[in-house]
Amino acid sequence: MRSDPRLFRSLYPHSLRNxxxxxxxxxxxxxxxxxxxxxxxxxxxxxxxxxxENVAHETQLVALEFKRAYDEMINxxxxxxxxxPIQGMLRSADNNEIDPLDGSTTDQWRQRLEDxxxxxxxxxxxxxxxxYIGLDNEGRELVRVNRASNGWARVAETHLQxxxxxIYFQKALTLSPGEAYFSNVxxxxxxxxxxxxxxxxxxxxxxxxxxxxxIFGMVVINADYSAMLRERFNVIQxxxxxxxSNESGDYMEQHADGSVAAFQYSLExxxxxxxxxxxxxxxxxxxxxxxxxxxxxxxxxxxxxxxSQRLDDSHLIISIRxxxxxLMTGVTRIRNEGALLALLLIGVSLGGAAWAxxxxxAPLLDMTTSIRKARVSGGVPALAIERDDxxxxxxxxxxxxxxxxxxxxxxxxxxxxxxxxxxxxTDEQGLIQHFSPSSERIFGTRLEDISGQSIQLxxxxxxxxxxxxxxxxxxxxxxxxxxxxxxxxxxRRLDGSTFPMEISLSKVDAGGQIMFxxxxxDITERKQMETLKNEFVxxxxxxxxTPLTSIQASLGILQKMLGGKVGSKExxxxxxxxLSTQRLGRLVNDILDVEKIAAGKxxxxxxxxxxxxxxxxxxxxxxxxxEKYDVTFQLKADIPTTYSLxxxxxxxxxxxxLLSNAxxxxxxxxxxxxxxASHTNDRVQISVSDKGPGIPAxxxxxxxxRFAQADGSATRMAGGSGLGLNITKSIVESLGGxxxxxxxxxxxxxxxxxFPICAPSGKQGDDKWQAA
Amino acid sequence: MASRLNKILFVxxxxxxxxxxxxxxxxFGGLELHHCIRGADAVAQFHEFAPDMLLLDVMMPxxxxxxxxxxxxxxxxxxxxxxxxMTAKSQAHEQEAYLQLGAVxxxxxxxxxxxxxxxxxxxxQQDSSAE
Numbered sequence: 046m047r048s049d050p051r052l053f054r055s056l057y058p059h060s061l062r063n064x065x066x067x068x069x070x071x072x073x074x075x076x077x078x079x080x081x082x083x084x085x086x087x088x089x090x091x092x093x094x095x096x097x098e099n100v101a102h103e104t105q106l107v108a109l110e111f112k113r114a115y116d117e118m119i120n121x122x123x124x125x126x127x128x129x130p131i132q133g134m135l136r137s138a139d140n141n142e143i144d145p146l147d148g149s150t151t152d153q154w155r156q157r158l159e160d161x162x163x164x165x166x167x168x169x170x171x172x173x174x175x176x177y178i179g180l181d182n183e184g185r186e187l188v189r190v191n192r193a194s195n196g197w198a199r200v201a202e203t204h205l206q207x208x209x210x211x212i213y214f215q216k217a218l219t220l221s222p223g224e225a226y227f228s229n230v231x232x233x234x235x236x237x238x239x240x241x242x243x244x245x246x247x248x249x250x251x252x253x254x255x256x257x258x259x260i261f262g263m264v265v266i267n268a269d270y271s272a273m274l275r276e277r278f279n280v281i282q283x284x285x286x287x288x289x290s291n292e293s294g295d296y297m298e299q300h301a302d303g304s305v306a307a308f309q310y311s312l313e314x315x316x317x318x319x320x321x322x323x324x325x326x327x328x329x330x331x332x333x334x335x336x337x338x339x340x341x342x343x344x345x346x347x348x349x350x351x352x353s354q355r356l357d358d359s360h361l362i363i364s365i366r367x368x369x370x371x372l373m374t375g376v377t378r379i380r381n382e383g384a385l386l387a388l389l390l391i392g393v394s395l396g397g398a399a400w401a402x403x404x405x406x407a408p409l410l411d412m413t414t415s416i417r418k419a420r421v422s423g424g425v426p427a428l429a430i431e432r433d434d435x436x437x438x439x440x441x442x443x444x445x446x447x448x449x450x451x452x453x454x455x456x457x458x459x460x461x462x463x464x465x466x467x468x469x470x471t472d473e474q475g476l477i478q479h480f481s482p483s484s485e486r487i488f489g490t491r492l493e494d495i496s497g498q499s500i501q502l503x504x505x506x507x508x509x510x511x512x513x514x515x516x517x518x519x520x521x522x523x524x525x526x527x528x529x530x531x532x533x534x535x536x537r538r539l540d541g542s543t544f545p546m547e548i549s550l551s552k553v554d555a556g557g558q559i560m561f562x563x564x565x566x567d568i569t570e571r572k573q574m575e576t577l578k579n580e581f582v583x584x585x586x587x588x589x590x591t592p593l594t595s596i597q598a599s600l601g602i603l604q605k606m607l608g609g610k611v612g613s614k615e616x617x618x619x620x621x622x623x624l625s626t627q628r629l630g631r632l633v634n635d636i637l638d639v640e641k642i643a644a645g646k647x648x649x650x651x652x653x654x655x656x657x658x659x660x661x662x663x664x665x666x667x668x669x670x671x672e673k674y675d676v677t678f679q680l681k682a683d684i685p686t687t688y689s690l691x692x693x694x695x696x697x698x699x700x701x702x703l704l705s706n707a708x709x710x711x712x713x714x715x716x717x718x719x720x721x722a723s724h725t726n727d728r729v730q731i732s733v734s735d736k737g738p739g740i741p742a743x744x745x746x747x748x749x750x751r752f753a754q755a756d757g758s759a760t761r762m763a764g765g766s767g768l769g770l771n772i773t774k775s776i777v778e779s780l781g782g783x784x785x786x787x788x789x790x791x792x793x794x795x796x797x798x799x800f801p802i803c804a805p806s807g808k809q810g811d812d813k814w815q816a817a
Numbered sequence: 818m819a820s821r822l823n824k825i826l827f828v829x830x831x832x833x834x835x836x837x838x839x840x841x842x843x844x845f846g847g848l849e850l851h852h853c854i855r856g857a858d859a860v861a862q863f864h865e866f867a868p869d870m871l872l873l874d875v876m877m878p879x880x881x882x883x884x885x886x887x888x889x890x891x892x893x894x895x896x897x898x899x900x901x902x903m904t905a906k907s908q909a910h911e912q913e914a915y916l917q918l919g920a921v922x923x924x925x926x927x928x929x930x931x932x933x934x935x936x937x938x939x940x941x942q943q944d945s946s947a948e
Contacts, residue, residue: 583906587876590905591831594927598837601930602844630927 069398077387122251130158162190174267184209271308635768653806710737826868846934856885871900
């Protein structure tokens with residue numbers, strides 16, 4: 046199976062693909078977190094509110110159900126109080142036990158009331174007793190039916206009790222018609238002592254009034270409070286933790302599983318029970334109709350339910366206790382589902398991003414592959430320019446660039462391959478990188494044979510390995526050009542033969558890599574031509590001088606021999622001949638100098654010279670010039686010993702030219718002032734001032750030109766060639782100096798030379814040859 | 818060595834220059850001259866003439882001045898002979914080069930015939946006092 050390189054590339058930690066995937070993951074994660082958090086927070090709040098509301102609602106329903114139990118008891122008591130036997134017994138009691146209305150006896154009425162009690166108790170299983178109590182005989186019971194284990198028992202008249210000591214009896218006496226009373230829950234007492242069954246009993250009492258409006262008696266219904274509550278729990282059928290308590294602190298609890306715990310009687314309650322009730326009924330909520338409490342684990346909702354509005358504050362408190370965890374079940378589910386959804390979303394995003402990014406980056410990878418291939422093959426990469434998107438545009442732009450580069454490269458290569466001069470490049474170590482075909486021709490080798498080898502192989506002079514010295518040397522001779530530094534050296538062909546060549550070398554920083562570019566030219570022919578020319582100049586020099594020497598010598602001898610023997614005209618003719626010959630000699634010298642300067646062949650041998658000593662020496666040695674023109678050379682040299690790097694012989698030539706000019710143009714008897722001074726720290730200046738006619742303004746910009754003559758006749762008379770100042774300027778500038786002049790027409794001229802000061806070196810000018 | 822410069826062996830290929838130089842040296846200096854057209858002649862005749870000093874033209878066909886000097890210096894009695902070059906190459910460094918070859922002086926062309934003998938005498942004097 047072929048492995049897809051893209052797969053591996055996608056593993057690069059910083060690949061575009063991975064970035065897109067990461068981005069998608071990050072976005073979906075953030076979105077999920079934000080949405081989830083918001084959802085959970087909101088849902089929690091809403092659910093909680095709803096749950097609390099729900100519990101409140103349940104509590105109210107439960108409360109109503111319990112209220113109904115009380116209402117039933119009151120209702121039953123009222124129903125009984127309005128039955129005929131109650132009034133019948135009342136009437137018969139006042140009429141010797143015979144009812145005046147229908148003749149029924151008291152016993153008959155009792156019988157009938159017992160029947161009513163029995164039938165009612167058959168219906169109400171929680172009722173334990175039903176009684177009709179009269180006020181007479183200390184609240185003697187008139188009729189009484191007890192619930193018994195095998196049904197019910199009509200209590201015989203002999204067993205009826207007096208109840209005037211009971212609290213409920215006394216409370217009932219304060220009631221108005223239509224009012225009823227519930228007793229506290231107490232254990233049932235018979236004949237003043239606790240009943241052995243210990244049944245917590247609630248009593249509902251309704252008073253009976255006679256025709257005059259006085260209380261005659263009361264109907265009392267005893268209910269088994271515990272059974273009554275239990276029965277209500279069974280009716281409600283709500284699987285909650287419900288606690289029902291009354292104002293006395295009696296309570297009954299149903300657990301969340303629906304099982305009902307035993308009735309807890311307040312008088313027998315433990316501390317724990319008291320704690321529970323205190324928890325359920327905080328002091329702060331004593332008068333509220335409902336309240337919510339939160340314990341560490343549960344939420345408790347309580348509702349207060351008044352039982353009797355009048356006699357006291359008897360009431361029920363119904364509390365439903367729900368664990369928080371159960372309350373928040375919905376929220377937890379939503380949160381879990383949300384988390385699952387978020388995970389799913391992230392997963393889908395991841396997959397989608399992976400797919401999309403692969404699709405997005407695939408064309409880029411294709412492009413990269415194409416470009417890599419093109420780099421190897423050297424062609425223009427075939428890119429997907431037909432795509433109608435950004436990648437297509439990139440491809441088109443890149444391909445355009447590649448074509449442009451290739452075109453440009455081809456043009457440069459055409460130049461590279463077709464120039465006559467050899468072009469090569471090396472790295473910093475001088476190892477050959479490029480080698481043009483003309484280089485191959487010049488060095489008689491091929492690029493394949495020398496690529497990567499040291500350029501020293503071809504240039505024994507080790508120019509490149511000694512680049513700095515190459516540079517320094519060339520700064521001296523000053524033949525740098527635009528291509529770098531040009532220098533003549535020796536080249537070596539691969540067969541070992543050597544040839545003179547000219548090399549221009551440039552140091553180039555090509556994108557952080559130092560590169561040397563060399564242009565070489567085989568100058569064998571030029572060298573031959575130069576040699577020929579030098580020989581020619583030398584020959585011409587010799588051939589011109591030889592007859593000149595003869596003429597000058599002849600005239601000199603003739604003048605000496607004929608001294609005083611010829612007439613003044615003849616003597617004058619001899620003078621003119623001799624002067625002209627001397628002038629011709631100087632002209633030949635000057636022309637040869639100009640020729641050398643023009644060809645760059647004038648050689649200089651600079652050395653550190655004591656300028657003060659040098660100038661003094663030159664002036665002294667050329668006193669003859671002063672004498673010849675009848676002037677005085679006055680030297681002013683008030684500076685300390687100062688050195689400059691000059692060729693003393695050439696400097697001599699330049700200064701003598703200036704001295705000669707000054708002497709020539711000075712009027713007889715005048716003084717030529719030669720001054721050596723140092724106005725600045727780094728230059729020494731030599732000036733030559735004359736008192737001659739000065740330099741005409743129109744001539745000033747031509748003064749250093751060849752054959753420049755301000756006044757032809759004057760110059761000719763003075764015997765100049767018209768080349769002196771031109772040569773002087775060339776020499777001075779070649780020595781690194783400057784020449785300038787100042788002149789006021791009619792008041793003389795001053796020529797100034799200045800040279801950079803240098804440190805003294807050990808080598809000094811040789812007196813011997815300076816004297817020559 | 819003679820106390821005064823007397824005999825000069827002169828090599829110059831140009832006959833006119835030679836003639837004038839000889840004339841100047843004889844007329845104005847009273848020197849005894851032996852002139853050769855070629856360096857080889859001078860080498861051959863050196864021993865016979867036994868000069869006090871050599872005056873050599875530099876540029877000559879076949880054997881030039883410096884070569885002639887080298888050959889004469891190689892001869893017995895020739896190793897210490899003072900020599901003066903006469904040349905149209907009058908550049909300072911060229912003169913320096915000739916002095917390096919062992920010459921005591923260089924006389925540029927065109928030369929002044931009137932002062933030529935004095936200059937030679939001066940060079941000879943310098944050479945003598947140097948020894």
